[in-house]
Amino acid sequence: MKRIRVPLGKRGYSIEVEDGLIDKAGERIARVAPGGKVFLITDRNVARRYAARVERSLRKSGFHVCRAVLPAGETQKSLATMTRLWNSLARHGIDRSDMIVALGGGVVGDAAGFAAAGWQRGIDLIQVPTTVVAQVDSSVGGKTGINLEAGKNLVGAFHQPRLVLIDPLTLRTLPRREFCSGLGEVVKYGMIRDPRFFAWLEKNAGFIMNGEPETMARIAARCCRLKSEYVAADERDMTGRRAHLNYGHTFGHAVETATGYGTYLHGEAVALGMVAASRLSVDRGWMTDEERRRLLDLLKRFKLPLTGVEQTWQALVSLVSRDKKREGGRARIVLTRGIGTASLVTPVGRPLLRRGFQEICSPRR
Ligand code: NAD
Ligand code: GLY
Numbered sequence: 400m401k402r403i404r405v406p407l408g409k410r411g412y413s414i415e416v417e418d419g420l421i422d423k424a425g426e427r428i429a430r431v432a433p434g435g436k437v438f439l440i441t442d443r444n445v446a447r448r449y450a451a452r453v454e455r456s457l458r459k460s461g462f463h464v465c466r467a468v469l470p471a472g473e474t475q476k477s478l479a480t481m482t483r484l485w486n487s488l489a490r491h492g493i494d495r496s497d498m499i500v501a502l503g504g505g506v507v508g509d510a511a512g513f514a515a516a517g518w519q520r521g522i523d524l525i526q527v528p529t530t531v532v533a534q535v536d537s538s539v540g541g542k543t544g545i546n547l548e549a550g551k552n553l554v555g556a557f558h559q560p561r562l563v564l565i566d567p568l569t570l571r572t573l574p575r576r577e578f579c580s581g582l583g584e585v586v587k588y589g590m591i592r593d594p595r596f597f598a599w600l601e602k603n604a605g606f607i608m609n610g611e612p613e614t615m616a617r618i619a620a621r622c623c624r625l626k627s628e629y630v631a632a633d634e635r636d637m638t639g640r641r642a643h644l645n646y647g648h649t650f651g652h653a654v655e656t657a658t659g660y661g662t663y664l665h666g667e668a669v670a671l672g673m674v675a676a677s678r679l680s681v682d683r684g685w686m687t688d689e690e691r692r693r694l695l696d697l698l699k700r701f702k703l704p705l706t707g708v709e710q711t712w713q714a715l716v717s718l719v720s721r722d723k724k725r726e727g728g729r730a731r732i733v734l735t736r737g738i739g740t741a742s743l744v745t746p747v748g749r750p751l752l753r754r755g756f757q758e759i760c761s762p763r764r
Pocket of ligand 2: 536540542
């Protein structure tokens with residue numbers, strides 16, 4: 400078993416990574432939050448594979464369990480879902496001595512996390528992530544929230560979990576495209592912070608694409624350790640440090656919005672964003688052509704898109720400008736210096752954005 404500690408004082412917590420952990424969820428949760436009721440939130444795809452196993456383990460450890468199953472997909476990060484969940488928590492008499500367990504990908508984690516943050520001003524939350532995105536990123540760090548028509552993640556709260564339980568074996572049932580998409584976020588960590596990890600990904604790309612549990616456990620542990628450092632340094636995303644985790648996201652977010660969520664999965668859009676950002680790094684002399692080639696090769700091996708976005712660069716730039724208005728008028732972008740070091744660059748003008756978007760809107764390679 401691998402254990403990583405997120406050092407946040409009284410709100411600190413452990414991330415445990417172990418094969419078969421979902422069958423031991425009850426005993427592990429009882430160690431940090433004994434007694435009380437568990438309100439399990441999951442989605443249909445995950446429920447039919449894993450909910451009964453988690454519930455069995457919880458009951459064995461003496462928990463009373465109730466369950467809410469959401470339809471799968473990003474549309475569930477909505478106010479309507481929150482109303483439904485909060486009413487259900489009321490019906491089941493869940494109070495501050497009880498807890499919510501989020502079993503699923505980032506959508507379930509973000510929605511269940513926000514339900515926990517809001518219910519009676521905050522009840523305990525346990526994250527049991529089952530996608531690559533959730534196991535390497537979204538289950539750690541306490542960002543929870545939902546979407547509005549006006550944009551993604553516009554309403555939310557910081558609400559750290561009490562415990563994160565990662566079972567790499569759950570990735571075996573993840574659809575192939577979702578699996579590869581999650582690897583986009585994995586590559587991101589190598590690019591912004593860890594050149595040795597990047598080289599290890601290059602060396603082990605074959606094992607990774609086979610989803611070898613030992614390899615995936617190692618990836619989850621490394622990414623969670625790196626993420627925990629950013630979270631400990633800048634928990635509420637105020638100083639610019641945690642913003643490095645958004646490498647590839649300024650360009651990627653615009654691509655997701657312009658093409659309608661669903662054309663590109665999140666990690667695919669992040670991969671395109673890294674392709675765009677790395678072009679700007681090369682232009683500045685911050686990165687060599689060879690380093691950029693290594694990034695593109697690795698993304699390609701993980702079956703991630705490098706270009707071919709069917710949008711005009713003008714449309715994409717105007718989406719960044721819209722976000723910029725929301726963020727106080729200064730577009731920010733994360734660029735790497737070589738592989739393994741990142742800098743936040745601001746302000747970012749139209750010519751830079753144009754250069755980046757032109758790179759990924761060009762015809763397929
Ligand atoms: P997701 O939660 O939609 O899961 C992807 C699909 O896989 C869904 O259809 C789901 O039902 C299915 N699934 C999940 N686990 C499975 C398994 N083990 N076997 C079979 N099917 C499974 O998507 P995601 O990529 O995990 O998360 C994306 C969301 O995460 C976005 O809303 C994004 O905003 C959010 N996110 C949040 C943070 C954060 O810090 N809070 C960070 C990154 C992303
Ligand atoms: N996924 C970005 C963050 O947690 O800050």
